Amino acid sequence: MTPTSVDRTRPGAGRLARARRGSEPYAFILPTAVLLTVLMIVPIVMVIGYSFTNNVITNKHPQLVGLQNYLEVLGDPVFHTAVINTTVFTVGSVAAHLVLGLAFAMLLNTPLLGRFTKALFRTVYILPWLFTAAVIAVLWRLLLSPNGVINYLLDSSGIAGGQIEWLSNPSLALGSVTFINIWAGYPFFMISLLAGLQGIPQDLYEAATVDGANGIQKFFSVTIPQLRPIIISMLLLDLIWTSQQFALIWMTTGGGPINVTEMLSTYTYKLAFSRYEFALASTSAVLVLALSMVLAIFYVRHQRARD
Secondary structure, three states, X not given: OXXXXXXXXXXXXXXXXXXXXXXXXXXXXXXXXXXXXXXXXXXXXXXXXXXXXXXXXXXXXXXXXXXXXXXXXXXXHHHHHHHHHHHHHHHHHHHHHHHHHHHHHHHHHOOXXXXXHHHHHHHHHHHHHHOOHHHHHHHHHHHOOOOOHHHHHHHHHOOOOOOOOOOOXXXXXXXXXXXXXXXXXXXXXXXXXXXXXXXXXHHHHHHHHHOOOOXXXXXXXXXXXXHXXXXXXXXXXXXXXXXXXXXXXXXXXXXXOOOOOOOHHHHHHHHHXXXXXXXXXXXXXXXXXXXXXXXXXXXXXXXXXXX
């Protein structure tokens, strides 16, 4: 009898082997689970704890203050401004991302364009997605400066004259940063929707043609229903990402002038690193986290329903 056969006949050997096989998947995910716990779960728990104390980090002996920080943040007029600006910035950006992304995706999917033309347009349209937030901010600050290219073109064409302060004018700053974010984010929608369009069976369009549908009717009865799961998923993801936009705002306007581009992200950052009110900053961060969790729940539920 071989040693192997002896091991198999020992009491509990089969049970131990099954336990080892059952624990293998958990061993593979253990490093990732530990990393997520250390880098995400622990900091989140700490920030939530900070939001219920008085000023931490700068105070050696912080004390629990209950909901006082939440009442102070929710009663801050600057927080109200940040909420309104974030809503306008997010809704405007996401809506434009969808419209532009779908329009360009349909343009690149049409058989009317040649292969070379499609390749050229794809390269041009995807360029904004290749740049980092720092590059985009520096690029558009140069373009929108009073002596920049945009003002030169507007003045040369007679559309507008003078040196327009696009990022310093309180009436133009929010629209300007929203436009920059739209320009930087539409390729995400374009690529995803283009993949969805290429996956729609041509039989559906042929059947609609037989039924006498025109181009607009095909768009609303075939294209949009087939793309609806992709559109909903991307809208929810873009809402989460755009509502937390920080780098682009900070490196273009810094939340100014006079808070007209103040977002929840920049408001939280200033509380922590300009005013050193870390407890209030933690409170604001928890409120942003709660908003993101609501959107994330809708996204997960949609993905489960889709599967």
